[in-house]
Amino acid sequence: MSRTNANLALSRSAAEVCVDERADGVVVTLSGVWKITAAKPDWRPSRLVKKPSALRVAIAPGIGEWDSSLLLFVHELRSWATVADVACNLDALPEEMQTMLAQFSQACLQARPQDRSRNFVAAIGVAAHDVMDKTREIARFIGECVYSGIHLAKNPHKFRLRDCLEEMQQCGAMSLPIVSLIGLLVGLILAYQAAVLMRQFGADIYVADAVGLSMVREMGAMMTAVVLAGRTGAAFAATLGNMRANDEIDALETLGIRPVDFLVMPKIVALGLMMPLLALYANFMGIFGGMLVAQGILDIPPSAYWIETVSAIDLSDVMSGMIKASAFGFLVGLSGCHRGLLAERSAAGVGRAATSAVVMALVLIILSDAFFAIAFNLLGI
């Protein structure tokens, strides 16, 4: 008969496991203070010299406080005994402990991991379904916006002008610093790239044409839209998502107020109106950036650069950029509001709505830009 004292405690009163290997089986006696946050005894039945015929678990008379850690330990002993086909006797344990052990075992049996993954074919099917649902949702949302637009045009007093002005300030005036920076840097980059090419042909002055046309026709509107998609589109989605989580959207509907009229239209109109102005401002900043590079690298005086720019750009170029910018504004507003209104009612749902609003806005911006490129080409603009 061997006797092992597996005292693995950090202090005198820590959990202790005393193992007594007898001819008729092993007696495991538990004592000390069992706390889940303390180090657990590292004795395992696998350490037994030979497989016992029976296993009996007992509690020492002077055992201190015990908690789930003791239940866990006994549960593991019993699980080992079941696998090793060793008779496990827990009769010596207090009744209260036995009751909790029964509940513990029952809970472990019931808690089977739920596999939420799908097979490949099912995943494709679900994804396709999801795309169709989202397309339908977007179409319905656009329809609602158009309906609201007509409704508010007929009843202009119902349009929330004050909210719209606040949104215009938020997405317009408050965006000027970031739009200035991005516009200036885009102008600088375009000018640097153009200067490398133009210099080879001695056509330095045409840097002004390249920068001016690129900014006015394409980059001004595009970069402003990208900035506002991240700044304002995400904010729209987060605001509306949070309102949805707080049942504020439901409260509007139960009052008979259409959320699209009340919340979405002021935002979309504000963004649609402010975006061309911001794009125009970005154009000027880009041209100014190009002018700095032209003067610094190519020694082109600002007056000559400006005259060349003005001669290269005509009103149709500016207007094509403005039309694009306005469309981009509507699309950014639409994406933000759409994702926000459909957000899941949780903190994570609001975060996902903001992310997907930005992604959706960027995809729509690129798609619509391609559409405009083809359309303007066909129209000869």
Next chain:
Amino acid sequence: MVASRNPLEPIEPPAVEAVGIECGYGNEPILKDLSFTVRPGEVFFIIGGSGCGKSTLLRHLVGLNRPTAGDVKFFGHSFLDADTAARRDLLKRFGVLYQGGALWSSLTLMENVALPLEEYTTLTRRERSELAAFKLSQVGLAGYENYYPSEISGGMKKRAGLARALALDPAIVFFDEPSAGLDPITSRKLDELILQVRALQGTTCVVVSHELDSIFGIADRVLMLDRTAKGRIALGDPRVLAMESTDPRVREFLQRGVRPGEKGFDSGRTGKH
């Protein structure tokens, strides 16, 4: 899960002790010079009308806000002056059930309950899962281990929050308005759970509430706060306070269950008119 106490052992220090707490938001204190103790194993209610500082006091007790004056002690150890290691040690000794459950929405219920175990124990992943399942079964949520918080009801969220609060078998559990937003049956079940937790583990329960059913049903003692007094106006057994308190505010609050016009309603104020 508490072994029988040796009569020769020294008397245990209070589970929670507030010493001259002054707290509030901004420059205006909500509570001034508030002192009280909560005995180990007690179900202690902090009650009072809206805006009297119940939840504010709870936030200060659990360390979410720091009082402008005074101290909070757990089992005789100062919580506010504790260094990082001692504070972490004390944090393990209490759990908090927030009003809405405050479950992490991106985690399943089992992951929610297992997170404190992951942070404070050396258990393996499987052991953590088993314990989490056990804790969930203790609050009647067996079978919901793989559900996300968004997939369960408000009452279930609170029960899951309680399972998480109990994950480390804490000596003290703080409850912030456990009955708020629950139907009477669910509310009563939660009260029974509080008693069950106390009975099984000897846990001290500090409950912020103004639900009279819960107060009279399970509270050993209540601390009543008042907005104008900026502190305590009563401390003791709610049943005794309801009948014997000389403070009309205490009697009015605790006798709220009596309908206006019925005998006994507002009897504490009659002498003033």
